[in-house]
Amino acid sequence: MVDLKQTLSxxxxxxxxxxxxxxxxxxxxIEGMxxxxxxxxxxxxxxxTTGLSTAEALGQEIARGSVVGVIMEYEHGLVSVDPLGxxxxxxxxxxxxxxxxxVRHLVRTSRGEILEALDIA
Known part of the structure; x- marks a missing residue:
């Protein structure tokens, strides 16, 4: 079984x-490090979760499809939000x-094991 802490590490x-x-x-x-x-x-x-919901609503409004990811850039760093199902x-x-x-590559390559660990694959 996949260990979420190990994946997040x-x-x-x-x-x-x-x-x-x-x-x-x-x-x-659910889990965090x-x-x-x-x-x-x-x-x-x-x-x-609210930020992703807003991005999803915008995607529907402008007919651009489902959200693949959201990246927010701030003065002192970035926040990346990626849907997992x-x-x-x-x-x-x-x-x-x-x-x-x-980071984006690791999200994509870890997606399957995260979903497996969450038992929602």
């Missing part, structure tokens, strides 16, 4: 990644865009 192994969180579409945190613990993982996960999403906080490709 691979995200934290990427330089600059500060948090990796799996959250349900209802806003409740943090490098420095400054941000509240539960709050970040809950807020990002109908029931969960992956939220990643990192310091700069320099490792955006690595």
């Amino acid at each position: 691979r995200f934290l192994a990427i330089p600059g990644v500060r948090q990796a969180i799996i959250v349900g579409r209802d806003g409740l945190m 943090t490098r420095d613990g400054k941000e509240d993982m539960e709050a970040v996960g809950a807020i990002m 109908d029931f969960a999403l992956m939220v990643t906080l990192f310091d700069s865009a320099s490792n955006l490709g690595r």
Whole structure:
């Protein structure tokens, strides 16, 4: 069986990644890991469900299809939100865009094992 903490630790192994969180579409945190613990993982996960819902509504309104991922860039870092099917999403906080490709690739390659661990594959 897949260990979610072990899977999330691979995200934290990427330089600059500060948090990796799996959250349900209802806003409740399923699992999360943090490098420095400054941000509240539960709050970040809950807020990002709303952000993803907004992006999904926009995609429908402008007829662009389903959301593949959302990336928000701030003065001091990025937040990536990736849907994991109908029931969960992956939220990643990192310091700069320099490792955006690595984070996105790892989300895609880990998707199957995360869904398996959540028993929603």
